[in-house]
Every structure is written in structure tokens, then in C-alpha cells.
Amino acid sequence: MLLLPSYVARALYILTAVAWCAVQYYQVIVSGYEYEIILLATHVCAAISLVLLSRSWRGHRREPGERIALLDVLFVLAITAVAVYLAMQGERLSMRMHGVSPVEFWDKALGAILLLLLLEACRRASGMILTVVGAIFILYAIYGAYLPTAIGHRGMEFRRFIDLQILSTSGVFGSPISASAQMIFYFVMVGAFLERSGASKLFTSIAYSMTARSWGGAGKASVVSSGLFGMISGSAVSNVLVAGTMTIPLMIRAGFKRYMAGAIEATASTGGQLAPPIMGAAAFIMAEMVGVPYVEVVKAAFVPAALYFLSIFMLVHAYSRRENLVPDNSYGFAQYSSEFRAYWHLLLPIVFMIVMLMNRYSLMLTGSATILVTILISQLRTSTRLTPKTIYQAVMSGTRVAADVAVPCAVAGIIVGTLVYTGLAVKLQQVILGFADGALLLTLFGAMIMTIVFGMGMPTAAAYLLGAILVAPGLQELGVPRLMAHLFIFYFAILSMVTPPVALCSYAAAGLAKANVWRLSVMAFVIAIPGFLIPFGFVQNPALALQGDFAESVRVILTVGIGVVTFSMAAGGYFFGMLAMPVRIVLCALSVLTIFPEPTTTTAGLIGIGLAAVVQLVRGRLVRGVSSP
Structure with a gap:
């Protein structure tokens, strides 16, 4: 060659x-x-x-x-x-x-x-996965007449195929690529400029100043900083590689086992794309496909994302108590406040962007204006100043990330166009609905598995697009609101990053932590389990996603929050005292009951958790009484 x-x-x-x-x-x-x-x-x-x-x-x-x-x-x-x-x-x-x-x-x-x-x-x-799927849909569109009636169609001449896929906005240039061109590009560039200006150092200083003197402070700081940085990085894997280089060594020095430090970082970095108000690229695609303002997506994702990070935070706390990772009082606020003072002004572009989003300015204008504000604000200090060289670097890195998102979006357009014009979309919906015989819970479980499989080894945007095209319509047929169906798919497209056997975030974290890949991947999956349960909760009761009555939203957020916290602490092995493995399993099962909206199961779960808390508190008092002189 x-x-x-x-x-x-x-x-x-x-x-x-x-x-x-x-x-x-x-x-x-x-x-x-x-x-x-x-x-x-x-x-x-x-x-x-x-x-x-x-x-x-x-x-x-x-x-x-x-x-x-x-x-x-x-x-x-x-x-x-x-x-x-x-x-x-x-x-x-x-x-x-x-x-x-x-x-x-x-x-x-x-x-x-x-x-x-x-x-x-x-x-x-x-x-290869998305590539093969795209090629199959091209062949299906042209040669579908030669397939059995159950899955075939009348066929499509190549001339007609080009008319559909290239010369219209129903194929390659359809909704997915429109979202990429009109929205995603601009916010990927915002992230690139913020990163080059030093925003990651700002987020790290905020996180450590908040958590350094608490139990497992290094782990909690990883959760906070990775969540903040994940909003602007645009990629869960790059979040691990950037934030993890700082947080993983700190956790290991603080006493965290290597595989645990890597697992915490992988799970927290994955959640960065769930975190409003900026979220990941797939969120902008979702707004386009659902046909709602991006602000509505942010509103629906806010509470589930908060619960996700709360679950990781509490698991870190429980693990730290169990492993006796005591607060390190040698870390003082002054050590981080100087760095915060050097970078605090970089919060202003983010605040500016949020204000524009809340006032419903176009995403294109919001992203462009935020870049200009970032460049101007960065000039306030030498340490953050965006020079011609760093602006050039931001443009090069931003376009690289934007290209990696745009290409799968275009392939997804091929799939969408073929599904619609051949009638295959209707047939797939019938298959999905028939699989569970109309049972919502079974259908949701099947949709979860399919989306995770789509997401194995693929960027989040591509995984979401496949799930949104092939799976979401079936959920809507069962009465799931359109936004909730797509948010469900969105969650599992992201969580595929920490789902074995192909868990890209876990692989990246294992390299930084120098830990066993499989052990770290399994632990990251365990840490993320509450994140797997939350989507089932908001699909069955959209009040969890702030859809509908305020009082009902408060009630369901409290009950699900109790369940999520209890599950995380049980998984970490500490719930008002040390937990034996059988008790941990029982508490996890009770926690799952609180996430589903049926009053009977929710009440049973809350009562069980309450009794376990009382037993643990009494047991702790007795132990302290015996050990005291």
C-alpha cells in the first residue's frame, strides 16, 4: 500500500x-x-x-x-x-x-x-456492529422482494433508493444528522473550549473542597468531579481518561482497592452524560427525535440523574465506612481554595449557557454565544487564557469528537429511512410487542437487553439511535409516553458503557488503575445497578421525571430515593453498621420494591427497610455498650 x-x-x-x-x-x-x-x-x-x-x-x-x-x-x-x-x-x-x-x-x-x-x-x-447493521439495511431495501413475505417487501430499485437516502431528508440527511448539524456540533465545541481553558481543574477543586474531609473523600470527589466534567466532555470514555488520571491515583493513595477506585471512576464518568443541563450528544438527538424543546429533556432527566449520582455517592460512603477509610483531616479547604480562586470565573460561561437554554434560545445560537463568552472570560487570568494556539487545539479536538458523532448519526438515517419506507418498522413493533404478549415489565426488560446489546462497543449516540429507531416505537404502542420511552432507551445506551462483557469505560479505567479488567467491570456494573432500576421507575410512573402532578412527584422521588440509597449502602456493606452478606441481599431486594409504583410493593419495601434500620441501630447501640468500660 x-x-x-x-x-x-x-x-x-x-x-x-x-x-x-x-x-x-x-x-x-x-x-x-x-x-x-x-x-x-x-x-x-x-x-x-x-x-x-x-x-x-x-x-x-x-x-x-x-x-x-x-x-x-x-x-x-x-x-x-x-x-x-x-x-x-x-x-x-x-x-x-x-x-x-x-x-x-x-x-x-x-x-x-x-x-x-x-x-x-x-x-x-x-x-463493525453499526456498520454491518447499516449495510444489512441497504441490502434489505434493495433486495427485500426476494425475502419471505413475513419480513420482505416489494423491493426498491437503486434509483429509488438513492432518491430516498440521498436526495431527500428521509435518509442519510434525516433527523439524526439534522440534530448533529443543528445542535450537537455546537455543544461539542463548547466542551472542547471549556476543557482547554481549564474547566476540568475547576471541577476537581470544587469536588475536593467539598468532600476531602469526609469518609472516603477521594472517592466522593471522583463522583462529583466526574459528573461535572462529564457534562462538557461529550464522551464517557474520554471523561475516564481525563478525570481518571487525577482521581484514580488519589483514591488508591487514600486506601481504595485498585479495582474499586477504577470502578467508581468508570461509573461516575458514565453518568456524566446523564447530568443536566448539558448532558451528552445523544440528549440533543433525543430532543430532535421526540420533537420537544431540549429544556423538556433536561427537566425530565434531572431527578433520575440526581438519583444516579446519589446512589454512587452513598455506595462510596458505605464502602468507606466498611473499609474504615477515615476522613483525612490533613486536607484543608485552603489547599483547594487557591485553585478554585484561579478558575472560578470559568463558571460564568456555564451559567450564561444555562440562562440561554432556560430562556429557550436556539441551541445553535446558545452554543456559539457560549464559545465567545468562554474566550472572553478566559482572558481574565493567565492560567486560563485561550491563546490562538489553544483555540486552534480546541477546534481540532472538537471537530474530531463531532465527526465521531456525526458519522453514526448518518448511518442511523439510512436505517430510519429503510424502516419507514419498507414497512419494517411496523413489523418490528409487532415482534417486540408479541415477545412479551403485551406485558409492560417484560417488554421493558427486553428493550433494556436490546439497547445494551446495541451499545456494546459503540458510541452512546449510535447506541441510542439504534434503540430509538428499533425499540422505542414498541414501548409507545404499550402506552409509554414518547419522551419516557426515549429517555428509557437513552439511559441504557449510556449504561452499556459499564455493562460486561463489552464495557468501554471499565476497560479505560482498568488501564489507569492497573487493575484486573474483569473484576473491575463487574464491580462497576454492581455500582451502576440503581441506575438500571431508575428507568423502570420513571416509565411506570412519569412523576419521577417531573411529568404531571407536583405532589405525586414529591412522593415518588422520596420513595425511590430511599430505595436507591438503601440499595447502594447495602451493596457497599454498611447500613447503620456492618452488614452480613445475607442481610445485604435482603436489603437490596427490599430496595427494588420501592422503585415500582404499586402501593403494595412500595409499602412493603419501605416497612422492610425501616425495620432493618431499627435493628441495625439497636445492634449498634448494644455493640457500643459492650465495648465501653
């Missing part, structure tokens, strides 16, 4: 990234393009180019100085030609009637190139 010098790839990458940003931010200035295909085509083709330039044939990030294959350069030139052609055809594509207007030769030729290079970019960025 003919190889070219590394500077060729670097130069092409810079040119493509700068051009991509110019197209994206120009639409902010002009309040949108006259022909949307200009934005969408540029977005998809630029993302494909950056993936091909930044990743080798095996899907690994290219190392500095690594040479690039001539074929990759030819791929980039070809996809650039596709972008230019589609942009130039903006008026024709906007005016044509799908299914009636002719499909030109170059439409078919360049459309085929786009589809092939999109699948190749997906293979490198997201792995």
Missing part, C-alpha cells in the same frame, strides 16, 4: 476542519441557509473526511508522524467532490418531488460513493 508523509493528512485535516467550522458558524450569522442540503451535505462529508484522516484502517487514532495511505487521500478527495456537488444542487434538490422527479446519473454515482465511504468511516469510528 502506497503511503504518503504524515503532513499530508495533517494539512487536509486542518483545511477540512476549518471549512467545516466556517460552514457551521456562517449559518449562525445568516440565521440558516436558504437550502438546508448545503449544511447537511457539508456536515456529513466533512465528518467522513475527518474520520478517514484521523483514524487508520484498523480504526485506531493516527499517531503523530504516522504516514497515511494514498487510498485514504483519494477517499477524502472523492467525498469532498460529493459535498461540492450536493451543495451546488441545493436549489434543484429543494424543489424536486421525491418519487416523481428524475434521478440523474451523477446523483446515483456520487450517492453510491457517499454511502460506501460513510460505511467505511462508520467502521473506523464506531466499529
